[in-house]
Every structure is written in structure tokens, then in C-alpha cells.
Amino acid sequence: MKYSIDHKSPVPLHVQAEMLLRKIIEDEEYQNGKTIPNEVELAKQLAISRTTLRQAINKLVFEGLLVRKKRFGTKVANGAVSSRSNNWLSFSQEMKLRGVTIKNFELHVTWVYPDETLANFFEIKTDRKILKMERVRGKPHEPFVYFVSYFHPRVSLTGDEDFKRPLYEILENDHSIIATLSKEEITAIAADEFIANKLKMEVGSPVLFRKRLVFDQADRQIEYNLGYYKGDSFVYTVESSR
Amino acid sequence: MKYSIDHKSPVPLHVQAEMLLRKIIEDEEYQNGKTIPNEVELAKQLAISRTTLRQAINKLVFEGLLVRKKRFGTKVANGAVSSRSNNWLSFSQEMKLRGVTIKNFELHVTWVYPDETLANFFEIKTDRKILKMERVRGKPHEPFVYFVSYFHPRVSLTGDEDFKRPLYEILENDHSIIATLSKEEITAIAADEFIANKLKMEVGSPVLFRKRLVFDQADRQIEYNLGYYKGDSFVYTVESSR
DNA sequence: TATTATAATATGTACATACATTACTATGGA
DNA sequence: TCCATAGTAATGTATGTACATATTATAATA
Incomplete structure (x- = not known):
């Protein structure tokens, strides 16, 4: 059989x-x-x-x-081929499917104090430092995403791990945290100077802005993620059912 | 009890x-x-x-x-309040939750011949007319979405129905079609002259562009929908789980 | 006191079974 | 030929039962 x-x-x-x-x-x-x-x-x-x-x-x-x-x-189902719970492909896997080779060509990890919003989301005090991770991704000279992620202290990342591996793999294997739910908000904005600089585009150009709140299997806050995607060059796909 | x-x-x-x-x-x-x-x-x-x-x-x-x-x-679950299978709220319901009163203040229904892409998606010939529906929504003088929808012939809309009712209600009650799956692609673009005019904004302003393919319970194509959302004033929310 | 069993309580896994419903297929009679 | 009807093959609905497993609270023991 x-x-x-x-x-x-x-x-x-x-x-x-x-x-x-x-x-x-x-x-x-x-x-x-x-x-x-x-x-x-x-x-x-x-x-x-x-x-x-x-x-x-x-x-x-x-x-x-x-x-x-x-x-x-x-x-x-029609077109179920490469789906496999689509939303949960990591960024690099997602890109791979589209035949684009992606590199993290800028990675910056720091420890910061959360602002009100963050502290509130994570349900921690503002004097507790958390890990902030910034990434620019895409091809060199042609970046198309700028990410900022903040992690809840319970994730206990040191900041020294090998972030070239997919993030969800690191969390699952090394920290036994399985992200199961995310809430996202997406909107289009015009690039300000900071973002335009990161994405090497002109100020005012259209940018897809995505805020993502990630929770684990027990519904606990894990990650607060902001993504700025260069317009046109990036398409975000969603599959929903009821 | x-x-x-x-x-x-x-x-x-x-x-x-x-x-x-x-x-x-x-x-x-x-x-x-x-x-x-x-x-x-x-x-x-x-x-x-x-x-x-x-x-x-x-x-x-x-x-x-x-x-x-x-x-x-x-x-x-944390923050499940107004969720209720979020993706499937109709546009007007969605807005109502946010305390915004919405009107269809421009509605245009025509019969057109599909182009290659459409005919291919619907699996019909290009000489078979289909219903095209255009809508501008928002408050008068402050539109924030421009929609274009194409419907598969099997939906058998006449074009005369009362489109003030939520679309999914019309489909379910009058045509026994229950939309169960949609695939979406979202990206940020700059408004061209046509769109800028529809949304009363300047050419080049950021617009959230959403393409949505809607299928029914038997996985048959129902609707091909394009949405242009005025940047900043609209936030698209997604909830996903695995 | 601190540690270790133990019990209690909830969800998790798994099966066998029965009948309903739906939609297509074949058959038989007018 | 056509239409009504019975058959049938799949999923849909629903129950009762049994034991496993994880987690917490409590009690027993060192």
C-alpha cells in the first residue's frame, strides 16, 4: 500500500x-x-x-x-498545491516559492525599553528591556522589506542566535514555542524619510505597511512585528475560508 | 438556563x-x-x-x-471579541463595527465581455458576457474604496437586484450560493489618474490594492473582485491560525 | 520545611454503531 | 420518449463508551 x-x-x-x-x-x-x-x-x-x-x-x-x-x-481543492496553511510560510520560504533568492543583508539586534503600546501589548512594565530586531531583506541594492520585531521576554532570546535560520524554526526547535495565531493589520502608506532610506526609494512612494501580532498555542503574546513592504514589488497573499 | x-x-x-x-x-x-x-x-x-x-x-x-x-x-481567546470569522464580514458590516456609516454612493452595473485573464479564471469563452459591478464606497465627499467585481454567469444575477443589501446575503438567500473560500493578493500602489479621481485624492498617493478571488462551497469560481482602498484611511485586518 | 506521591479534573484520543441526507443512476411504466 | 420512482454510494449527523494524558491541588513522607 x-x-x-x-x-x-x-x-x-x-x-x-x-x-x-x-x-x-x-x-x-x-x-x-x-x-x-x-x-x-x-x-x-x-x-x-x-x-x-x-x-x-x-x-x-x-x-x-x-x-x-x-x-x-x-x-x-482548486489550487491547493503549494498552499499548506499558506499564511504560515516564513518570509524566506514564501519568496523561495516565487523563485526569488533572499538575503538578510542588514540585521540589527538591540535591547530596548518598550514604549507604552508595546508594554501594554506584552503586559509587562516599561522598565523591562526587550529584544528589538531590525531587518532589511531583499536583494542587495534592491531591498524590499524593512522589518522591526519586538519579542516578549518569555521567548528568552539572547540576541546572539543565528537569525539566518527561519525565525519560526528557531522558536520551535530551540524554545519550544509554537506560534499558532497571528493578527494582522495592513494598510498602504507613503514612505517617510526613514523608510524611504531603508528601502532605497523616494519619499512619498507607496508602501504596504503590515502590523502583525503573534501569539503562541496558549494564546500568549510572542512577537510584535512591523513590516514595510516596497509597493509594487511585493504582493501579500491571504487565503481565508469559513 | x-x-x-x-x-x-x-x-x-x-x-x-x-x-x-x-x-x-x-x-x-x-x-x-x-x-x-x-x-x-x-x-x-x-x-x-x-x-x-x-x-x-x-x-x-x-x-x-x-x-x-x-x-x-x-x-x-485574547481579543476574540468582535472577531466572528473576521475575514467574512461584509464590507458594510466591517465598517459598522468601527462606527463608520457607509453608503454606496456610486453604483454602476454593466454587462461586458471578459478579457483573457477573466475568461481564463472563470473558465468561460471571451464571447460570453458577464456582469460587471463598480462601486465607490465611503462617506459622500470622502470615498475610500473603489470596487470592481465580475461575476461568473452561474451566479445568474440580472443586474437589477437591490445591491444595497450585503452581497453575500443576496448570494446566500436568493441564489443559494455560499462563498466559502477566497484568495487574496494585496499590495500597495500609487494612484493613477482614474483611481485618484474615483477616490478624490491626488495622483501618486498610496493606495492599498486588493485582488480577491471568491469560490463557493464546491470550489467553483464565483467572483473576481478588485478593490482600491485609500491609504491611511483604511486598515485591512487578517486573522490566521494553524 | 521541602520534596514526592496521589487524587481530582479537565481535555485528548479512539472506536463501534446507526440512521439521515444528498445527488446521481438505473429501471420500469405510461 | 419521457417521467416518476426506487436504488445506491458517498458524506452528514449523532450517540455512547472507554481509556489516555496533562496539570494542578493536596496530602503524605523524608
Whole structure:
């Protein structure tokens, strides 16, 4: 059998089923509207109950990767290919998909006192220093994002870690923090002198401004992130479902 | 009892439970980190099985409105207040929440032949006319969005319907089409003459440009929507989870 | 006092089962 | 030929049950 599940593994069956379905989704065979095996059959093949399988399928339907249709079956959604919970690709991964090689060619880490807004968001006092990270990304001589991130003290970054690795990887592997929720606000602004200088563009040019609040699995504040994206050269994609 | 479920209603119990939970989420009482009643207890109170209740809770956890914590219970997520599957609020609802009264003060409906891109997206031929809808929204003398929407022929709008009602309501009630997925691309651009005129702003001012592809529950193309939001005066919010 | 078991309480995982609903398919009669 | 009807194949809804696991509070012990 092409796909199977390990009943002795400590990984929950429905999680294994979910991962397995993700593989199926990436499988060429199922890309062109071909339905995946029906629930009853697939459950039997994997030797798990239909209920358990359904739990996994539900999650992917929620993410918009699978589409159910009564009597017909369940198929891979239109354009689900490279999706994989799209919002959560890190910046560098995102860019890689678009065939752009990205470098952090300016990275600046400092410890600062938070202002009112920050202290309030993190629920800490203003005399507690936090880590501030600034990054300019893009190709040298052609930057297109300027990022500023502030991290909650509980993340306990030293400032010396290797920030060339994706940030979410560092958090997951080294700090066991899994970011699960983010709230974002996006608007268009005109570049002021500071930003224009960072992005090597003219003052007044259109900039996509994104504020992102990142929370962990227990809904605790992790990161406060501001991004200034050079207009035109950057497209932000969102996928939402209900 | 404050909340209850109607077992005779044709509405599925888990859907009723979900709606009920949404009410609980909006309830002041549960806003400040207070846990909602535990699953076993709540299921007993509502006279439904724990499994069914869990189905409803899961959905809201997915949406990021509820947070589970073993031994502690399930609580309303940080800042879930006005969320309610945020992405899917219609424009006017969204604005209402922010205390802004919105009017469609310019509405223009025509039938046009699709260009290559559109025909390709809708999977129709270029000689098949489709409905084009243009809207300027905001307060009179202070517009802040210019929308262009194209609809797939299967939506069978006549062009004479009352577009003062929210669009998704029209689709759901009158056409039994439920939009379930949208893909969006957002970027910042400088207003050209046409847009500047529509939004009563200067040429070159920053504009948030949003392209939105809307699909129905069966993953079929429904709407192709372009939005030009006046910079600064509009903030686009996104909530994502994994 | 400090440390270590233990109990209690909530969610987490998993199964078997039954019947409902939907939408397509085939069949049979007018 | 056409239409009504029954069949059937998939997902949808719902329950009852059992045990696992994580976390906190409390009690027992060193």
C-alpha cells in the first residue's frame, strides 16, 4: 500500500492521518480533481475508524485544502498545491516559492525599553528591556522589506542566535514555542524619510505597511512585528475560508 | 438556563451548539479569561453528546476564538471579541463595527465581455458576457474604496437586484450560493489618474490594492473582485491560525 | 520545611454503531 | 420518449463508551 499508518507510534492516529492526507494532496495523481478514496474505504485501509479519519479530513477541509461533496466524494481543492496553511510560510520560504533568492543583508539586534503600546501589548512594565530586531531583506541594492520585531521576554532570546535560520524554526526547535495565531493589520502608506532610506526609494512612494501580532498555542503574546513592504514589488497573499 | 438547544429544529445540533458558543464568546462574562463550562457538563446541560459539542468547539478553536488548556478548561481567546470569522464580514458590516456609516454612493452595473485573464479564471469563452459591478464606497465627499467585481454567469444575477443589501446575503438567500473560500493578493500602489479621481485624492498617493478571488462551497469560481482602498484611511485586518 | 506521591479534573484520543441526507443512476411504466 | 420512482454510494449527523494524558491541588513522607 502506498500510504500507511503506524499504530505503535506515539503520534496520535488522527495526526498521522492528517500528515498522510497532506502527502496525498501533494500527489500529482490527485491534483486534477480526482477524488481521494472514500472515507469508509480509506479508514478500512488505514485500519483506523472512520471517525478518526474524519477528524483529519475536517481539519484539511477547514484549511481549504480539501473539498467535500456528497455522493461524489472528497477532492483536492482548486489550487491547493503549494498552499499548506499558506499564511504560515516564513518570509524566506514564501519568496523561495516565487523563485526569488533572499538575503538578510542588514540585521540589527538591540535591547530596548518598550514604549507604552508595546508594554501594554506584552503586559509587562516599561522598565523591562526587550529584544528589538531590525531587518532589511531583499536583494542587495534592491531591498524590499524593512522589518522591526519586538519579542516578549518569555521567548528568552539572547540576541546572539543565528537569525539566518527561519525565525519560526528557531522558536520551535530551540524554545519550544509554537506560534499558532497571528493578527494582522495592513494598510498602504507613503514612505517617510526613514523608510524611504531603508528601502532605497523616494519619499512619498507607496508602501504596504503590515502590523502583525503573534501569539503562541496558549494564546500568549510572542512577537510584535512591523513590516514595510516596497509597493509594487511585493504582493501579500491571504487565503481565508469559513 | 441561559442558553439552550432545540432538538426539534432541522438545524443540526452541532451547528446550533456552534452558534450558541459564539453567543457565549460575545458574553461579557466570558471575556476576561473566564473559562466556559467544561465539555462534559455543558453537553449534559444542552442535552447533546460530548462528541457533538466537541465538534462545535473544535471549529471555534480552529478559528482562534477559543483556546483549550488541559485541566484548566476552555476559554475565550485574547481579543476574540468582535472577531466572528473576521475575514467574512461584509464590507458594510466591517465598517459598522468601527462606527463608520457607509453608503454606496456610486453604483454602476454593466454587462461586458471578459478579457483573457477573466475568461481564463472563470473558465468561460471571451464571447460570453458577464456582469460587471463598480462601486465607490465611503462617506459622500470622502470615498475610500473603489470596487470592481465580475461575476461568473452561474451566479445568474440580472443586474437589477437591490445591491444595497450585503452581497453575500443576496448570494446566500436568493441564489443559494455560499462563498466559502477566497484568495487574496494585496499590495500597495500609487494612484493613477482614474483611481485618484474615483477616490478624490491626488495622483501618486498610496493606495492599498486588493485582488480577491471568491469560490463557493464546491470550489467553483464565483467572483473576481478588485478593490482600491485609500491609504491611511483604511486598515485591512487578517486573522490566521494553524 | 521541602520534596514526592496521589487524587481530582479537565481535555485528548479512539472506536463501534446507526440512521439521515444528498445527488446521481438505473429501471420500469405510461 | 419521457417521467416518476426506487436504488445506491458517498458524506452528514449523532450517540455512547472507554481509556489516555496533562496539570494542578493536596496530602503524605523524608
